[in-house]
Amino acid sequence: MFIRTLSLRDFRSWEHAELELSPGRTVFLGSNGNGKTNLLEAIGYLATLGSHRVAADAPLIRLGADKARIGASVVNSGRELRIDIELNQGAANRAQINRSPARRPREILGILQTVLFAPEDLALVRGDPGERRRFMDELCTARLPRLAAVRSDYDRVLRQRSALLKSAGRQARSKTELGTLDVWDGHLATHASVLLTYRLRLVHDLYPYLAQSYAAIAPESRPAAIAYRSATLPPEFLDPAREPQPDDTEALEAIMLRELAAARPKELERGVCLVGPHRDELDLNLGEAPAKGFASHGESWSFALALRLGAFELLRATGSEPVLLLDDVFAELDRRRRTALAAVAAGAEQVLITAAVPEDVPAELAAVPLRVETSGGPDGRSPRIAEPATPSP
Numbered sequence: 018m019f020i021r022t023l024s025l026r027d028f029r030s031w032e033h034a035e036l037e038l039s040p041g042r043t044v045f046l047g048s049n050g051n052g053k054t055n056l057l058e059a060i061g062y063l064a065t066l067g068s069h070r071v072a073a074d075a076p077l078i079r080l081g082a083d084k085a086r087i088g089a090s091v092v093n094s095g096r097e098l099r100i101d102i103e104l105n106q107g108a109a110n111r112a113q114i115n116r117s118p119a120r121r122p123r124e125i126l127g128i129l130q131t132v133l134f135a136p137e138d139l140a141l142v143r144g145d146p147g148e149r150r151r152f153m154d155e156l157c158t159a160r161l162p163r164l165a166a167v168r169s170d171y172d173r174v175l176r177q178r179s180a181l182l183k184s185a186g187r188q189a190r191s192k193t194e195l196g197t198l199d200v201w202d203g204h205l206a207t208h209a210s211v212l213l214t215y216r217l218r219l220v221h222d223l224y225p226y227l228a229q230s231y232a233a234i235a236p237e238s239r240p241a242a243i244a245y246r247s248a249t250l251p252p253e254f255l256d257p258a259r260e261p262q263p264d265d266t267e268a269l270e271a272i273m274l275r276e277l278a279a280a281r282p283k284e285l286e287r288g289v290c291l292v293g294p295h296r297d298e299l300d301l302n303l304g305e306a307p308a309k310g311f312a313s314h315g316e317s318w319s320f321a322l323a324l325r326l327g328a329f330e331l332l333r334a335t336g337s338e339p340v341l342l343l344d345d346v347f348a349e350l351d352r353r354r355r356t357a358l359a360a361v362a363a364g365a366e367q368v369l370i371t372a373a374v375p376e377d378v379p380a381e382l383a384a385v386p387l388r389v390e391t392s393g394g395p396d397g398r399s400p401r402i403a404e405p406a407t408p409s410p
């Protein structure tokens with residue numbers, strides 16, 4: 018797939034932008050702070066309904082504005098769809114598909130797929146388990162957009178059940194309260210089992226691509242592997258080589274109910290929900306050792322890169338080809354890793370790259386340069402796109 022047009026209004030530093038893009042490679046060139054990453058962040062938002070840099074939407078709205086808009090026309094196998102999203106300060110966000118209101122923003126998920134490489138990716142290896150849960154869940158949702166609803170239901174039930182555990186833990190518990198908790202256990206197990214099914218399937222499908230990508234980037238290093246980590250699930254479910262079974266969801270629901278019942282006294286004592294996919298994570302291993310805490314800086318970078326490359330290869334092998342977004346990554350990489358990434362990027366349908374200077378982009382990626390400058394606007398600092406510096410090759 019590729020993005021044919023991108024429009025922004027009051028998104029980050031961009032007061033207004035209208036861009037025509039083509040398949041192949043485009044590089045946004047400009048000095049630090051000119052708004053290059055903001056462009057890729059906006060595109061990433063259309064694909065995931067989240068930013069790779071911040072957890073909340075407020076910083077995405079231009080200072081002084083009360084709403085931001087991002088829109089794009091996406092061409093997938095010859096079919097073009099227009100998606101728009103409006104981020105509102107203090108009110109719900111709204112989305113449109115082909116200019117008609119969508120019931121919920123998440124209905125636009127799946128229309129645009131992206132894989133974004135960014136300096137922040139080091140947190141995939143070095144950061145908290147939440148980073149890796151988000152990596153898994155965003156990739157699961159790219160593969161199956163209806164999982165967004167499951168994730169949101171799971172989060173809602175988790176919040177409500179946790180609140181109940183807190184209040185029931187403090188006072189003498191009534192029979193009704195414990196009965197209500199049983200009902201919430203049922204809801205939690207239902208949503209958790211679907212989420213777990215797709216996470217386990219993802220790890221199973223991703224792990225050969227991950228191992229291959231890592232070996233291509235760092236052939237001299239120990240082999241890389243991933244595995245799902247969960248204190249709730251029996252070990253056989255955690256082996257990435259295990260073939261997913263058609264009745265996995267049912268089996269996982271039964272396990273969840275059993276584990277919730279077993280954990281009940283402890284949960285009431287502590288007032289928190291101790292069982293479920295919100296406590297799980299993705300183990301990253303190099304040889305026998307976990308990457309976190311053991312891997313060198315270069316190995317950590319290679320692992321992060323391999324996770325993204327693996328995700329790209331998996332999506333393109335099993336669905337439609339995502340748009341590749343490369344934010345300032347080449348400057349961070351040594352020659353071998355630049356070459357490995359450039360090789361994948363060279364074969365992708367559309368690649369959007371940001372760089373401060375043209376020399377940061379490998380020569381084999383001959384890309385159409387678009388200059389991002391800051392000029393004009395009320396504060397004299399609104400970014401704008403200047404015409405291509407040189408004709409496309």
Ligand SMILES: Nc1ncnc2c1ncn2[C@@H]1O[C@H](COP(=O)(O)OP(=O)(O)OP(=O)(O)O)[C@@H](O)[C@H]1O
Binds near residue numbers: 029054076078080345
């Ligand atoms: N909500 C906002 N309103 C106005 N300006 C913002 C907002 N959020 C960020 N900015 C501005 O956007 C600019 C940063 O843009 P961006 O991160 O895209 O830069 P960049 O071109 O990628 O730079 P670098 O080369 O350093 O990565 C900063 O000047 C910042 O002040």
Ligand SMILES: [Mg+2]
Binds near residue numbers: 054055345371
């Ligand atoms: Mg940047």
